[in-house]
Amino acid sequence: MIRFPFVLIMIIPNILVNTYFGKQKYNQAMTQTPEQRKVHYLLRILHSRSSAKEARIYNYVPYLAYKWKSVFWKTSDEQYDLRKRTESKMLLVNAFQVVLDISVIIVLITFGSGGALTIGHYVSLTQALQQIQSIITGLGYSIAAIYEESLFINEVLHFLDLEVENSKDRNRKFPGKLTSQIEVRNLSFTYATHTSPQLKGINFNISPGEKIAIVGENGAGKSTLVKCLLGLYLPDEGAIFFDGVDMRTIDPNSMRQNVSAVFQDFESYQLTVRENIAMGHPKIDDDAYIEAAASKAGLADLIDKLPNGLDTELGAMFHNGHELSGGQWQKISLSRAFMRDSQIVILDEPTAALDPRAEAEIYDNFATLYEGKTTIMISHRLSSCRHADKIIVLHNGEIIEEGNHETLLAAQGAYAEMFHTQAKRYAS
Numbered sequence: 001m002i003r004f005p006f007v008l009i010m011i012i013p014n015i016l017v018n019t020y021f022g023k024q025k026y027n028q029a030m031t032q033t034p035e036q037r038k039v040h041y042l043l044r045i046l047h048s049r050s051s052a053k054e055a056r057i058y059n060y061v062p063y064l065a066y067k068w069k070s071v072f073w074k075t076s077d078e079q080y081d082l083r084k085r086t087e088s089k090m091l092l093v094n095a096f097q098v099v100l101d102i103s104v105i106i107v108l109i110t111f112g113s114g115g116a117l118t119i120g121h122y123v124s125l126t127q128a129l130q131q132i133q134s135i136i137t138g139l140g141y142s143i144a145a146i147y148e149e150s151l152f153i154n155e156v157l158h159f160l161d162l163e164v165e166n167s168k169d170r171n172r173k174f175p176g177k178l179t180s181q182i183e184v185r186n187l188s189f190t191y192a193t194h195t196s197p198q199l200k201g202i203n204f205n206i207s208p209g210e211k212i213a214i215v216g217e218n219g220a221g222k223s224t225l226v227k228c229l230l231g232l233y234l235p236d237e238g239a240i241f242f243d244g245v246d247m248r249t250i251d252p253n254s255m256r257q258n259v260s261a262v263f264q265d266f267e268s269y270q271l272t273v274r275e276n277i278a279m280g281h282p283k284i285d286d287d288a289y290i291e292a293a294a295s296k297a298g299l300a301d302l303i304d305k306l307p308n309g310l311d312t313e314l315g316a317m318f319h320n321g322h323e324l325s326g327g328q329w330q331k332i333s334l335s336r337a338f339m340r341d342s343q344i345v346i347l348d349e350p351t352a353a354l355d356p357r358a359e360a361e362i363y364d365n366f367a368t369l370y371e372g373k374t375t376i377m378i379s380h381r382l383s384s385c386r387h388a389d390k391i392i393v394l395h396n397g398e399i400i401e402e403g404n405h406e407t408l409l410a411a412q413g414a415y416a417e418m419f420h421t422q423a424k425r426y427a428s
């Protein structure tokens with residue numbers, strides 16, 4: 001009868017201490033996450049190839065190493081402190097259990113010396129006690145570990161519950177061929193990290209086959225608008241219709257088959273030329289197809305010169321990798337868009353690293369190659385946009401002017417001013 005409470009007395013302190021410190025460990029992991037990220041980030045800057053030149057020129061390694069050390073030691077000290085507190089409490093629990101064991105043994109010896117127990121009884125009872133002891137310790141740790149893990153698992157479940165792309169109600173197909181128009185109605189968008197909107201009350205239409213240019217100073221909202229048009233962000237207010245179909249109802253996969261884009265902050269993959277251009281494309285083994293896309297982006301000469309043609313490894317991360325210049329990387333990223341036969345093609349300043357002549361060539365080339373397709377381009381060189389059918393001028397997330405090059409120049413507004421400023425700069 002007394003066995004059950006006895007087992008409880010042995011197990012409860014163990015569980016209590018372990019769960020209490022398990023919870024503390026979880027809280028610590030949660031509060032330390034931003035600092036841990038910082039530690040990893042700083043370490044990455046200190047290691048990475050791309051920051052190596054600035055690290056030397058500006059000699060910031062000692063400063064960053066100091067910063068890294070202070071965050072690293074702060075988090076490590078906190079962890080060490082918690083570990084110390086956990087272990088000192090566990091030491092008490094273990095001492096309590098030893099005292100309990102000794103008391104039981106004393107009781108057994110007393111009984112034994114009184115003749116109530118044989119040596120055989122005594123030995124088996126003490127062995128049983130030892131076994132119970134180790135089972136209880138293990139059980140205590142396991143129960144507390146389940147509790148601690150469950151706290152972390154809740155985080156994972158919460159993360160998995162976040163909707164990546166609400167595709168339940170997005171089951172309509174993108175129009176097979178756009179015939180009527182793309183309509184942006186009263187579109188507003190606010191990034192989760194902001195309180196005021198980055199796009200406000202945007203209204204415009206695009207006819208199929210039209211060439212649109214979006215211009216405006218840095219931070220005006222051009223890239224954000226383009227990402228909304230691509231369906232990467234859903235508008236908070238207003239809507240975008242493709243031939244009357246609300247973008248919110250279009251299956252994201254169907255959407256992606258019909259639009260392609262090259263971004264300002266494109267990726268340079270440390271893989272082969274072939275993979276850089278055709279990754280994810282069914283024609284990845286079709287040399288002629290890939291070479292055609294590359295030559296549209298002005299890369300034919302370069303590929304001829306590469307040691308292994310399309311199978312040359314790019315980037316200096318791996319052995320034998322062939323490093324390219326910024327402009328050459330940019331052309332590689334442009335080739336990716338040329339691989340696809342999308343209905344809508346978007347260029348979001350992918351030519352910033354190109355010289356003005358190369359950029360003009362790309363844009364002219366682009367206009368000819370995409371004749372009849374809907375294109376949206378953003379360039380900070382207004383001369384690249386002058387042949388657009390429609391130019392949209394953004395300022396602080398709002399459209400302030402809209403028209404073609406001639407009408408906007410005649411209006412003598414913001415566009416005309418930007419254009420003349422640039423023209424003067426290039427002329428001088």
Ligand SMILES: Nc1ncnc2c1ncn2[C@@H]1O[C@H](COP(=O)(O)OP(=O)(O)O)[C@@H](O)[C@H]1O
Nearest residue numbers: 191193198216217218219220221222223224225
């Ligand atoms: N991913 C993002 N998260 C939060 N804010 C952003 C993000 N991208 C851009 N912004 C903010 O939105 C505004 C518009 O940015 P963006 O559309 O990139 O401008 P543009 O392409 O015209 O230079 C800026 O104020 C910028 O700080």
Ligand SMILES: [Mg+2]
Nearest residue numbers: 222223224264
């Ligand atoms: Mg941008």
